[in-house]
Amino acid sequence: xxxxxxxxxxxxxxxxxxxxxxxxxxxxxxxxxxxxxxxxxxxxxxxxxxxxxxxxxxxxxxxxxxxxxxxxxxxxxxxxxxxxxxxxxxxxxxxxxxxxxxxxxxxxxxxxxxxxxxxxxxxxxxxxxxxxxxxxxxxxxxxxxxxxxx
Amino acid sequence: xxxxxxxxxxxxxxxxxxxxxxxxxxxxxxxxxxxxxxxxxxxxxxxxxxxxxxxxxxxxxxxxxxxxxxxxxxxxxxxxxxxxxxxxxxxxxxxxxxxxxxxxxxxxxxxxxxxxxxxxxxxxxxxxxxxxxxxxxxxxxxxxxxxxxx
Numbered sequence: 001x002x003x004x005x006x007x008x009x010x011x012x013x014x015x016x017x018x019x020x021x022x023x024x025x026x027x028x029x030x031x032x033x034x035x036x037x038x039x040x041x042x043x044x045x046x047x048x049x050x051x052x053x054x055x056x057x058x059x060x061x062x063x064x065x066x067x068x069x070x071x072x073x074x075x076x077x078x079x080x081x082x083x084x085x086x087x088x089x090x091x092x093x094x095x096x097x098x099x100x101x102x103x104x105x106x107x108x109x110x111x112x113x114x115x116x117x118x119x120x121x122x123x124x125x126x127x128x129x130x131x132x133x134x135x136x137x138x139x140x141x142x143x144x145x146x147x148x149x150x
Numbered sequence: 151x152x153x154x155x156x157x158x159x160x161x162x163x164x165x166x167x168x169x170x171x172x173x174x175x176x177x178x179x180x181x182x183x184x185x186x187x188x189x190x191x192x193x194x195x196x197x198x199x200x201x202x203x204x205x206x207x208x209x210x211x212x213x214x215x216x217x218x219x220x221x222x223x224x225x226x227x228x229x230x231x232x233x234x235x236x237x238x239x240x241x242x243x244x245x246x247x248x249x250x251x252x253x254x255x256x257x258x259x260x261x262x263x264x265x266x267x268x269x270x271x272x273x274x275x276x277x278x279x280x281x282x283x284x285x286x287x288x289x290x291x292x293x294x295x296x297x298x299x300x
Contacts, residue, residue, distance in 0.1 A: 148299060
């Protein structure tokens with residue numbers, strides 16, 4: 001290998017490692033933000049997720065007839081639940097983050113233990129890096145894992 | 151308003167309009183890609199979505215026990231359906247794209263008409279702009295809209 005080739009390989013390796021480092025760094029940040037919001041949620045505090053969501057957030061869950069658009073409507077949906085959620089334990093299963101510079105998608109399976117019930121979910125969160133460098137959720141999609149239909 | 155303020159306002163307006171133009175442009179592209187893949191799907195061709203998906207695509211649908219990771223596994227899931235889908239009509243309801251430079255999220259509600267059945271879905275697709283400037287799906291989440299559970 002001559003010096004030019006060596007320099008090219010070194011530069012390629014540096015770029016690859018920089019990308020990986022960026023994704024790993026973002027991945028840690030995003031998962032920590034989600035877990036912090038989920039901890040608050042499981043103790044009945046809906047404002048963890050609301051404070052983490054952007055004004056233009058869009059939202060799906062299996063109780064809604066249609067996609068819900070905007071933080072105002074999400075707040076109206078969540079506010080009546082404040083203090084009424086009691087998740088005794090949860091498992092965030094195999095969280096994965098795919099990221100570019102200013103946007104990242106987090107996906108995971110989820111088990112929540114509420115009283116004697118165990119609920120199984122699929123979850124997709126899309127985060128966008130805002131002008132103040134804070135990551136905010138712009139899309140949430142909750143669905144039941146393999147629901148048994150009537 | 152003095153000239154300096156005027157120049158600042160003009161520059162701010164240019165940036166805003168550039169962002170909006172970028173999002174509108176990306177929005178058109180993404181929705182066209184999704185519709186083209188959906189047209190092929192509705193005629194029984196699963197390769198529209200497979201060709202539009204990246205190697206590292208992650209995928210949820212309500213028939214799966216867990217998130218599915220990677221194009222290879224998605225191909226194994228879809229291949230047996232080739233030639234067996236017959237969607238007579240579909241409605242992509244209120245598609246919305248939120249985008250940064252190299253990533254975009256598309257969300258919509260969906261109605262598919264298959265024989266005498268009408269199915270209602272929630273859908274989230276995340277697209278990433280690849281090195282060749284092509285947009286590829288890196289995350290798909292299909293779920294039933296307000297399923298009636300047993």
